[in-house]
Amino acid sequence: xxxxEFKNAQKAFGAVKVIEGxxxxxxxxxxxxxxxxxxxxxxxxLRMIAGLEKLTGGEVAIAGKRVNDVHPRDRDIAMxxxxxxxxPTMKVRENIAFNLEIQKLEKREIERRVSEAAxxxxxxxxxxxxxxxxxxxxxxxxxxxxxxxxxxxxxxxxEPLSNLDAKLRAHMRVEIRQLHERLGATTLYVTHxxxxxxxxxxxxxxxxKGAIVQVGTPDEVYEKPNSVYVADFIGSPSMNFFDGEIEAxxxxxxxxxxxxxxPLEARYRGQAGKSVKLGVRPNDLHFAADGAFKGEVILSETxxxxxxxxxxxxxxxxxxxxPRTERRVHGEAVALSVPPGKVHIFDAQSERRIEPQ
Amino acid sequence: xxxxxxxxxxxxxxxxxxxxxxFFPIYYWTSVAFRNGRxxxxxxxxxxxxxxxIANFNAVFGISFEGGVPQITPGGGNFYMAPRLWDSIVIGxxxxxxxxxxxxxxxxxxxxxxxxxxxxxxxxxxxTRMLPPVAVAVPMFFIYRxxxxxxxxxxxxxxxxxxxxxxxxxxMKSFFDDVPNEIDESATIDGASRWTIFRRIVLPMAxxxxxxxxxLCFIFSWTEFLFALTLTQTDVRTVPVVSTTFVTSVGxxxxxxxxxxxxxxxxxxxxxxxxxxxxxxxxxxxxxxx
Ligand SMILES: Nc1ncnc2c1ncn2[C@@H]1O[C@H](COP(=O)(O)OP(=O)(O)OP(=O)(O)O)[C@@H](O)[C@H]1O
Ligand SMILES: [Mg+2]
Numbered sequence: 225x226x227x228x229e230f231k232n233a234q235k236a237f238g239a240v241k242v243i244e245g246x247x248x249x250x251x252x253x254x255x256x257x258x259x260x261x262x263x264x265x266x267x268x269x270l271r272m273i274a275g276l277e278k279l280t281g282g283e284v285a286i287a288g289k290r291v292n293d294v295h296p297r298d299r300d301i302a303m304x305x306x307x308x309x310x311x312p313t314m315k316v317r318e319n320i321a322f323n324l325e326i327q328k329l330e331k332r333e334i335e336r337r338v339s340e341a342a343x344x345x346x347x348x349x350x351x352x353x354x355x356x357x358x359x360x361x362x363x364x365x366x367x368x369x370x371x372x373x374x375x376x377x378x379x380x381x382x383e384p385l386s387n388l389d390a391k392l393r394a395h396m397r398v399e400i401r402q403l404h405e406r407l408g409a410t411t412l413y414v415t416h417x418x419x420x421x422x423x424x425x426x427x428x429x430x431x432x433k434g435a436i437v438q439v440g441t442p443d444e445v446y447e448k449p450n451s452v453y454v455a456d457f458i459g460s461p462s463m464n465f466f467d468g469e470i471e472a473x474x475x476x477x478x479x480x481x482x483x484x485x486x487p488l489e490a491r492y493r494g495q496a497g498k499s500v501k502l503g504v505r506p507n508d509l510h511f512a513a514d515g516a517f518k519g520e521v522i523l524s525e526t527x528x529x530x531x532x533x534x535x536x537x538x539x540x541x542x543x544x545x546x547p548r549t550e551r552r553v554h555g556e557a558v559a560l561s562v563p564p565g566k567v568h569i570f571d572a573q574s575e576r577r578i579e580p581q
Numbered sequence: 582x583x584x585x586x587x588x589x590x591x592x593x594x595x596x597x598x599x600x601x602x603x604f605f606p607i608y609y610w611t612s613v614a615f616r617n618g619r620x621x622x623x624x625x626x627x628x629x630x631x632x633x634x635i636a637n638f639n640a641v642f643g644i645s646f647e648g649g650v651p652q653i654t655p656g657g658g659n660f661y662m663a664p665r666l667w668d669s670i671v672i673g674x675x676x677x678x679x680x681x682x683x684x685x686x687x688x689x690x691x692x693x694x695x696x697x698x699x700x701x702x703x704x705x706x707x708x709t710r711m712l713p714p715v716a717v718a719v720p721m722f723f724i725y726r727x728x729x730x731x732x733x734x735x736x737x738x739x740x741x742x743x744x745x746x747x748x749x750x751x752x753m754k755s756f757f758d759d760v761p762n763e764i765d766e767s768a769t770i771d772g773a774s775r776w777t778i779f780r781r782i783v784l785p786m787a788x789x790x791x792x793x794x795x796x797l798c799f800i801f802s803w804t805e806f807l808f809a810l811t812l813t814q815t816d817v818r819t820v821p822v823v824s825t826t827f828v829t830s831v832g833x834x835x836x837x838x839x840x841x842x843x844x845x846x847x848x849x850x851x852x853x854x855x856x857x858x859x860x861x862x863x864x865x866x867x868x869x870x871x
Binding site: 274275276296297301302303305306307309310311312313314322323326327370374 | 769773781782
């Protein structure tokens with residue numbers, strides 16, 4: 225049972241507070257992705273679990289046991305570093321076996337575990353090579369192999385895929401996820417790539433400036449982002465936002481902005497008169513002759529199966545994603561509509577989600 | 582290589598000119614060692630067309646090739662210089678070993694461990710080299726006399742090691758600084774102790790740095806003059822010091838001096854050759870993703 229907990233954890237480098245009072249619980253066996261922009265403290269959090277950074281306050285616990293003062297080697301963790309940190313003067317085999325050797329395991333047992341890891345990661349042909357003789361993806365797998373043989377309760381990954389090419393990245397995503405299913409270890413995976421987060425995570429922990437903004441399943445953070453920040457961060461292309469007001473007019477509740485009026489669900493009636501931000505995901509915008517968003521196409525990008533169409537509406541740009549067949553030409557006047565159930569409403573001041581029942 | 586053929590040719594010529602510029606003095610000095618007095622002072626100077634002789638080597642080291650067989654003449658020639666080469670080798674190798682060993686350990690500590698005042702340490706280390714050596718030589722003489730270190734291998738090895746330490750520490754530190762800390766951290770998680778990390782992982786990575794440092798230390802010791810002059814008398818004498826004995830009241834024995842110099846290049850050259858295969862670039866090759 226290797227759940228990982230932070231209890232009001234704090235970390236400061238000198239006067240710079242990087243993590244301020246963060247509490248979080250990652251259940252045993254789940255795959256948690258720490259997601260956030262560069263410099264938000266993801267690596268720092270991971271290093272706090274690993275024991276490479278001392279907490280300046282609060283507590284970090286593994287398997288229900290406070291580990292603040294436990295040596296990294298005794299924390300039952302394995303870590304894959306942001307830059308792999310392979311031992312360049314050792315062969316792949318020795319890299320993978322290093323930990324087991326330190327543990328003074330029997331030679332037969334070491335061999336067994338190394339060859340098991342090599343099989344899982346398809347590293348067998350490379351066991352007698354040096355790291356410098358490997359490609360990026362192979363190095364990445366060696367780093368994973370080094371973690372794998374430890375049979376640890378908690379796996380820590382720090383942006384392991386960030387420097388690989390897109391194809392290999394997609395492939396490794398699947399491999400890492402399969403590995404997780406197979407081992408069942410609690411995994412914390414750091415990335416700033418929201419696609420990685422969405423595809424791999426059981427739980428997404430979205431961070432900003434050293435604080436948690438939202439914790440939830442990929443579906444939850446996608447469908448119910450709790451703030452403009454989350455809504456903007458998750459999803460690609462990013463959500464479109466409009467500033468306006470909620471109006472109740474007889475039966476109808478509408479969002480009204482300059483030159484824009486959109487029907488809303490009745491549950492927003494109580495919010496009438498409020499200044500809000502309305503958010504619409506690009507894939508929720510559809511072409512419709514009577515659509516509320518009227519504008520002119522300024523750019524049309526194909527991504528393969530889909531086109532991203534940029535539409536200028538007065539002085540704001542809106543992105544819509546449509547099937548490839550819906551191609552539009554530059555300068556064409558179009559109208560877009562959104563189903564009332566697909567809009568996200570945020571308070572204009574606090575930028576928090578407004579979610580009346 | 583790219584560029585036009587003309588540019589390539591120019592580059593080629595320039596490179597060889599530069600090599601020639603550096604190599605010519607060495608060639609000329611060495612060739613003087615193989616000349617008789619007339620050929621040394623001929624005007625215009627002879628570059629290639631002199632009559633080679635090993636008389637100088639015979640005089641300096643007592644080696645002759647009479648009958649095609651190398652022979653050591655008893656007494657070791659007029660100047661008896663072979664033991665001086667040996668002194669230089671002992672002092673050079675000994676002081677290099679000590680300086681590199683201490684510098685490596687110190688530099689790793691300076692690179693990785695935080696202790697009180699550690700950021701002042703580098704300045705302190707450097708400051709020991711800011712005094713002109715002459716200012717140190719005379720006090721050193723009295724200290725050495727007190728400790729019976731005058732005119733001994735031990736004394737010379739110690740002074741050369743001390744002279745080399747500051748730069749050796751700084752140099753090694755820069756090599757250790759280039760080893761990413763994540764490698765230490767990864768090994769820490771793997772359960773390795775500080776010493777194991779140092780010995781099994783960081784030290785092998787810093788091999789090139791150690792080789793480079795060793796070359797610098799050795800060459801410093803090999804050519805050092807001032808301390809070798811003041812701290813030795815008769816038992817131990819290094820090559821730079823005895824070179825001056827060829828300058829006498831009746832003239833300078835250029836041919837003999839060149840023979841000693843040419844012979845002195847050899848051990849240094851062999852030493853550098855021995856370590857140079859470790860002077861590889863790309864210390865962390867393959868460790869990181871790039
Ligand atoms: N040793 C340190 N000393 C001072 N500040 C540090 C130190 N390590 C990290 N920081 C600061 O802490 C903050 C968080 O750093 P961290 O490395 O955790 O970011 P990150 O989320 O992993 O970013 P990235 O996605 O770029 O890897 C940054 O602002 C960074 O400048
Ligand atoms: Mg990071």
